[in-house]
Amino acid sequence: MNLLKDSFEFGLHTQIHFGVGRLQELPSILKKYNYKNILICTDKGIANSGALDHIETILKNGDIKYEVFTEVEPDPTIRVVKKVEQLFKEKNCDAIIGLGGGSSIDTAKGVSIAVANPGDLNQFEGKNQIPNRGPDVIAIPTTAGTGSEVTHAAVLKDEERKYKMGILSEHLHPKAAILDPALLTTLPRGLAAITGMDALSHAIESYTSNQAQPITEALGLHAIELIGKWLRPFVADRTNLEAASNMMLASTIAGTAFIWGRVAAVHALSHPLGGRYKIAHGQANSMLLPVVMEYNLSSNFQKFKNIAALLGERVEDLSLRSAAEKSVDAVKELVTDLGIPKTLKDINIELSLEEIQVVAQEAFDSGIANANPKNCTVQDLVSMINTIK
Ligand SMILES: [Fe+2]
Known part of the structure; x- marks a missing residue:
C-alpha cells in the first residue's frame, strides 16, 4: 500500500473481555446493557462438556434471566436459525449469547438478522444487504x-441449495466477546487442530490479500507469530492454559485482521467444499492453505518470507524466492505435526471432474477470491482443488 496515494478504513466494534476466569464477569457485562431475558445459543457438545452448566450457574448466581437452545449443528443452517428465531420471539428475549465455535456464534448472528428483518435470509447474502440491526449478540467462543466473535460475517448454510452463503454486515459485529481461555481446555484435539488452522488461514489470507492495509498487516503478522509458536503445544495439551490463552488471542486478532483485510481463495473454496461435501471448515482450509500460498507466492515474495520467518523457518541466507517458498513448507509441516488429513482422499472424498468444476465455479461466483493477491480464474481454482485430490 502506498500511503501517499491510497487510503483505508479500520474499526473494531466489539468490546473484548479477555482473561482466564473472565466468564465469571458475564452477569455484570450483561447488566451493563440492561438485557431482560437472554437466549443462549449453543450445541450438544458444549452442553455435554459441562461448559453450559458452568455458564448457567454463573447466570443464576448473577440473577440473570435466560433461555437455552442446544441444537446448533456443525454447519449452521437457515432452518436452525428459523427455529431459534421462533424461540427467541416466544420467550420475549432481547439478546443472544453465541456459546461455542463459529457455528453457534454464526447461528446467533443469523437469529439477530432474522428477528429484525422479515423474509428469506437468502436475500441478505453479500455485503451490507441487511436493512435493520437486530438484537445484540454476545459471543463466547469455546474454540x-x-x-466470528469480532467479525461482521456470518456463514449460514441453505440446505436446499447445499450452499454456504456469506452474510457481511456492520450490524453483525457482536456487542461483546468474552474470551476466557479456560473454556478451551475441554476442546477435542482434532477440533483444536483444525480450528487453529482456520485462524492461521485468516491471518495469512488477510496479511497477503489485495485488501491488506497497515493495521490488518500488523494484526495478521502478530497472529501468525502467535499461532506458529503456540498451536502445536495447544493441540498437544489443551489444558496448557498459556498455550490456550495465546491461541485464543491469536484467533481473535486474526479475526480482527480479516474484518478489513478480507480472506481469499482458501475461503472461497472451503465454503462450497463444506456446503456440498460437509468437509469441516478448518479441515478444508488446512488442505487448501499451502496450495493457495504456493499459487500466491510470486505476488509478494517479501510477505511470504516474513510468514516463513514467523513460522520458525531459517531464511537468513536464502534468496528472496527461496525464503518465500519456506512459508509453504512451514505450513505443510504444521499440518503434518497436527495430524490433520492433507487430501480429500484422506477423508474418503472423491470428486468427479464435473463436481470439481461446480465447486470452482461456486467459489469464483462468491466473489471471495476477488481479494486474492494473484487473480484467480475458474480454471486456477480447478487446479487448486486438483492439487488436494
Ligand atoms: Fe475461516
Whole structure:
C-alpha cells in the first residue's frame, strides 16, 4: 500500500473481555446493557462438556434471566436459525449469547438478522444487504479459530441449495466477546487442530490479500507469530492454559485482521467444499492453505518470507524466492505435526471432474477470491482443488 496515494478504513466494534476466569464477569457485562431475558445459543457438545452448566450457574448466581437452545449443528443452517428465531420471539428475549465455535456464534448472528428483518435470509447474502440491526449478540467462543466473535460475517448454510452463503454486515459485529481461555481446555484435539488452522488461514489470507492495509498487516503478522509458536503445544495439551490463552488471542486478532483485510481463495473454496461435501471448515482450509500460498507466492515474495520467518523457518541466507517458498513448507509441516488429513482422499472424498468444476465455479461466483493477491480464474481454482485430490 502506498500511503501517499491510497487510503483505508479500520474499526473494531466489539468490546473484548479477555482473561482466564473472565466468564465469571458475564452477569455484570450483561447488566451493563440492561438485557431482560437472554437466549443462549449453543450445541450438544458444549452442553455435554459441562461448559453450559458452568455458564448457567454463573447466570443464576448473577440473577440473570435466560433461555437455552442446544441444537446448533456443525454447519449452521437457515432452518436452525428459523427455529431459534421462533424461540427467541416466544420467550420475549432481547439478546443472544453465541456459546461455542463459529457455528453457534454464526447461528446467533443469523437469529439477530432474522428477528429484525422479515423474509428469506437468502436475500441478505453479500455485503451490507441487511436493512435493520437486530438484537445484540454476545459471543463466547469455546474454540480458538473462527474469529466470528469480532467479525461482521456470518456463514449460514441453505440446505436446499447445499450452499454456504456469506452474510457481511456492520450490524453483525457482536456487542461483546468474552474470551476466557479456560473454556478451551475441554476442546477435542482434532477440533483444536483444525480450528487453529482456520485462524492461521485468516491471518495469512488477510496479511497477503489485495485488501491488506497497515493495521490488518500488523494484526495478521502478530497472529501468525502467535499461532506458529503456540498451536502445536495447544493441540498437544489443551489444558496448557498459556498455550490456550495465546491461541485464543491469536484467533481473535486474526479475526480482527480479516474484518478489513478480507480472506481469499482458501475461503472461497472451503465454503462450497463444506456446503456440498460437509468437509469441516478448518479441515478444508488446512488442505487448501499451502496450495493457495504456493499459487500466491510470486505476488509478494517479501510477505511470504516474513510468514516463513514467523513460522520458525531459517531464511537468513536464502534468496528472496527461496525464503518465500519456506512459508509453504512451514505450513505443510504444521499440518503434518497436527495430524490433520492433507487430501480429500484422506477423508474418503472423491470428486468427479464435473463436481470439481461446480465447486470452482461456486467459489469464483462468491466473489471471495476477488481479494486474492494473484487473480484467480475458474480454471486456477480447478487446479487448486486438483492439487488436494
Ligand atoms: Fe475461516
